[in-house]
């Protein structure tokens with residue numbers, strides 16, 4: 001596919017962006033005191049160098065009570081010089097700059113009791129679980145004015161535009177929604193009244209800066225919240241916004257509190273572009289599509305299908321700042337697209353940490369490493385194991401000039417990652433493996449498959465450094481009855497997910513970690529109608545549509561998941577855990593927690609819940625997802641031999657953790673080789 005649309009310039013109000021790629025606002029947590037930092041400037045400069053058409057900085061808080069800790073601020077003139085520094089570094093690369101003016105209303109975490117979070121009405125927030133203060137008419141004027149002042153500061157700093165935050169359930173959404181706006185004055189009740197605040201805001205900001213810079217708005221394409229606005233109402237709101245003078249409309253999905261996944265991997269690529277199309281059909285200003293547009297081909301298709309005029313590429317510009325240039329130069333193999341894991345970005349935000357990226361260890365450390373600079377001290381490096389950590393070490397070590405060999409005992413690379421992408425909604429993990437396969441080929445890295453490393457092989461190789469990325473072994477719980485059945489009707493999750501072992505009708509997954517939950521979802525979808533088959537049956541009306549739908553949605557297995565802890569998914573990030581549980585519920589998976597398995601007995605499991613023994617009967621297949629432990633056998637042997645070369649352990653073979661930790665350790669270890 002040629003990128004015939006993606007690199008067309010786009011006129012937005014009184015400015016023009018050089019292509020259709022917009023980096024949307026993403027709070028980075030790089031600004032502990034609200035002031036722009038070098039870390040933040042370097043981050044944006046890198047994305048500008050990479051070829052983004054426009055970058056939306058922020059969200060930037062316009063009032064402390066509407067912001068949050070770690071956010072960049074624009075509520076005082078003292079913040080202007082920092083914003084100017086971003087302009088100085090970004091504009092020379094031809095990238096336009098907007099700032100998102102952020103007011104979370106009731107979604108703001110209320111740390112300050114004297115100045116609590118505010119909203120249209122004092123309705124308890126489903127996100128913060130707190131009750132905000134209702135804004136008085138006077139207060140509304142203050143909030144409007146703080147946005148207007150902030151927009152003037154953005155303009156004075158040399159930015160090209162501002163984006164008002166009318167999405168995700170923040171203050172504008174709270175005024176628009178009958179679920180959160182219970183006012184009886186002119187700001188509540190009728191559609192006209194609920195629209196009053198956003199329209200006053202647009203008009204005021206346009207009046208104050210509209211001649212100089214672009215003024216756009218981000219909207220929730222559908223709130224996805226019961227009793228709130230749907231795509232139908234939103235199609236009406238945006239007509240008023242356009243009339244009030246917005247220069248662009250940036251369309252995301254729903255509110256933060258929705259139970260519909262918005263950005264995790266399970267959201268199909270480009271899955272919310274239909275919401276942008278819904279709006280593009282009724283307004284004449286440029287419309288941006290957003291969410292899970294992580295790949296230039298998907299982006300190009302959305303533009304070709306006239307669903308949007310530009311695409312927001314958020315996390316994929318975190319994971320690969322150079323995605324635009326690589327797409328333009330047709331270096332697709334080298335693109336490290338976001339897979340939607342959220343491990344380094346959104347999950348870090350919830351932990352009050354700086355945004356990082358599972359795929360790109362340089363994020364938040366831009367400029368600290370130069371992979372184009374060759375080492376003065378090249379070494380012979382042996383990497384044992386080709387999971388993501390070992391592969392990242394191989395990629396980086398080769399880039400900086402070491403002589404690298406990978407030994408892999410299987411006849412393929414990727415290790416556990418090959419199983420991670422099997423469960424439904426996890427397929428994008430495959431991109432991690434594919435990316436490294438392309439890197440190995442392109443950099444001509446010596447990969448020796450089907451080669452099990454031994455101390456003899458390692459010593460014969462005469463390395464300067466050995467990186468052990470030997471992964472994990474399964475933990476088999478010491479429970480009565482397990483020995484006799486292992487391999488007959490009790491199987492390891494790896495053996496099942498790899499396709500080596502078929503599963504029966506009634507399935508029990510033991511262990512409710514991320515792997516257990518994903519395996520349960522996978523099992524519950526076995527036997528479901530394939531989408532193409534469902535489409536074919538529907539098109540020729542071979543079965544009533546509701547029956548096709550039921551057979552397409554769910555598989556034909558009965559699945560139970562059983563966990564000893566009171567909660568499932570304690571090792572899964574906050575942005576994904578709830579959705580995995582929701583997914584299991586939709587598939588009818590029977591969830592049992594706080595359950596201690598006492599005995600496996602043929603087709604029966606005995607377990608104890610709160611001192612009461614219960615039974616699961618007629619089980620055909622038991623799948624063990626009971627955890628893993630580091631595989632350090634080879635490392636221990638080599639260490640004990642007091643080797644003359646450096647040795648390192650990385651990733652799961654050091655301690656089983658996330659893929660992000662494995663990849664980041666692989667990256668960082670390279671810089672210890674010649675130190």
Ligand SMILES: Cc1cc2nc3c(=O)[nH]c(=O)nc-3n(C[C@H](O)[C@H](O)[C@H](O)COP(=O)(O)O)c2cc1C
Pocket residue numbers: 024025026027028058059100102165167168218252263290291292293294312313314315316345346349355
């Ligand atoms: C770490 C992080 C912070 C975000 N902060 C904001 C924000 O301040 N304002 C906003 O409108 N959206 C915010 N978003 C949402 C993104 O703008 C974008 O809509 C979302 O990541 C989906 O797009 P993507 O799949 O291309 O990443 C944030 C997303 C992430 C990952």
